[in-house]
Amino acid sequence: MxxxxxxxxxxxxxxxxxxxxxxxxxxxxxxxxxxxxxxxxxxxxxxxxxxxxxxxxxxxxxxxxxxxxxxxxxxxxxxxxxxxxxxxxxxxxxxxxxxxxxxxxxxxxxxxxxxxxxxxxxxxxxxxxxxxxxxxIHRVKCAQVAKAVLTDEELESIRSSCTCARDLAIVDVLASTGMRVGELVGLDIADVDLDGRECVVTGKGNKQRPAYFDARAKLHLSEYLEARTDDCPALFVSLKGEPRRVSIGNVEARVRELGRAASVERVHPHKFRRTLATHAIDKGMPIEQVQKLLGHAKIDTTMRYAMVDQNNVKASHRKYLE
Structure with missing residues (x-):
């Protein structure tokens, strides 16, 4: 042999x-x-x-x-x-x-x-x-299902259901930056520039990128940080016991609770991200800039997140083709 x-x-x-x-x-x-x-x-x-x-x-x-x-x-x-x-x-x-x-x-x-x-x-x-x-073996064809996003009314209802400054700040940061929940919990106070209304997040592959938030998020972040008396470096900390960095599970559970309190179905952190992407596309932001905003390596991923509002498609048809 x-x-x-x-x-x-x-x-x-x-x-x-x-x-x-x-x-x-x-x-x-x-x-x-x-x-x-x-x-x-x-x-x-x-x-x-x-x-x-x-x-x-x-x-x-x-x-x-x-x-x-x-x-x-x-x-x-x-x-x-x-x-x-x-x-x-x-x-x-x-x-x-x-x-x-x-x-x-x-x-x-x-x-x-x-x-x-x-x-x-x-x-x-x-x-x-x-x-x-x-x-x-070729790529498996998957049905593209338009997933639901949050309406302006639903966002306001969720904000109204917040009972503390921390939760309100979390909702506004998720809604205005579109960052991943893992990026949110990894933020430190030192990563946030309130005056410039931006922060540095660490995404997948330990890649860092700037994320931008609006004036409402700045206001509620400022109120939350001013009320803090601990010395924990994390931006968002637990409400009970000794202050410690919140986990992904903590944020997911809290957001679900806020959704139920606001009578909004299936609320989770990723829904805020999809909502931001869809609204950005609907309002005319170039897809390449949305890609940078979300921290996607491939533009195909961005296109899967952003489902263009059908009403906008109808209006564009009437504007350009009738």
Whole structure:
């Protein structure tokens, strides 16, 4: 058996890199010996670890890394074969089975496809596989559903339901900046320039950008900060017990409570972000500037957030085409 393996490796030496030859040798040993090769299994785990480390170096958040890890570990267990032997048909069957068994939506399936594409493209770039099997799997078409945004009346109702300066400041900052809830809770007092009505937020990938708020947000932020007597550096702190930075869960829960008190359905921090994007587009802000405002790396993401008001489309049709 060893003679056969060495003969194959020598013939493939001109076509494969050192790492690929090593992987090929492991596969041949496992296949020809008809046994499960522990060394190959360890190699698979090592490759996944190396990939996750690479994503961490690129600046992916711990939450994203954990999502990548769980998704790829599930795929690896389900396929039960070395990455070098995975084919496009294997991955299509996996995605189809996942969708059927878990009743997953098209968006979820496309997210899994994107993660697999990132992983196998990395394996290809690092010469662990000759060609990524995901190349032949096209993007999953997802229905574009126009998600609801907050009306001016609903925003005012939510503001009226606030019972403390902190909550009012949180609502106004979310509504006027469109920042992510994770960016909101990460803000320090030192990051805010009240006179300039702007602040520096740290977004995905630890990228910093300026965010701008309106006069109403400035007024309520000033009132909230003037009432603070603690020395916690965080901009928004808990109301009970020793002041400490609020968490994402704290803000999400509080915003839901404010929505229920105002009789507004499905209120969450991200809805303020979508509302800002939609209103900005409706009022004529160039999409490139909305992209910068929201901190999106790709303009396609901005377009998914901003659903143009149909009334504006109707008015434009009458103005330009009638």
């Amino acid at each position: 060893e003679v056969i393996i060495n003969s194959i490796l020598s013939q493939m030496q001109a076509l494969l890199s050192g790492s690929q030859l090593k992987t090929l040798k492991n596969v041949l040993v496992c296949t020809l010996s008809n046994q499960t090769c522990s060394a190959a299994s360890d190699a698979e785990a090592d490759l996944l670890t190396l990939f996750l480390t690479a994503k961490e170096v690129e600046g992916c958040s711990p939450k994203t890394i954990a999502y990548y890890k769980s998704t790829l570990e599930h795929m690896t267990t389900a396929l039960a074969k070395p990455y070098t032997q995975v084919t496009s048909d294997d991955l299509r069957a996996y995605l189809s089975g996942y969708e059927a068994q878990r009743h997953a939506g098209k968006v979820t399936i496309d997210n899994i496809r994107r993660i697999m594409s990132s992983f196998f493209s990395w394996l290809e770039d690092e010469d662990y596989v000759v060609k990524s099997p995901v190349r032949r």
